[in-house]
Amino acid sequence: MNIFVLALVGYLLYRFIAGFLIPVFRTTRHMRQQFSDLNGQRRRSSVNTEPESPHANQKSQAGSQPSKVGEYIDFEEIK
Secondary structure, eight states, X not given: OHHHHHHHHHHHHHHHIIIIIHHHHHHHXXXXXXXXXXXXXXXXXXXXXXXXXXXXXXXXXXXXXXXXXXXXXXOOOOO
């Protein structure tokens, strides 16, 4: 009976480690690597080039497409 309980506990411990802890550690390590790669790319791009304005890309796209902006109508709410 004692051997059966030890075998069951060992099996459950193995399933916990192999099924939960190892994947969590791998995922954490992978995410940290991705964040450090992203930060490295940001640092390299900010050192090598000037920061680009957020509207620069929109301006280049706006010239190639016709404007779809309509007339602005100012109104006041009547109570």
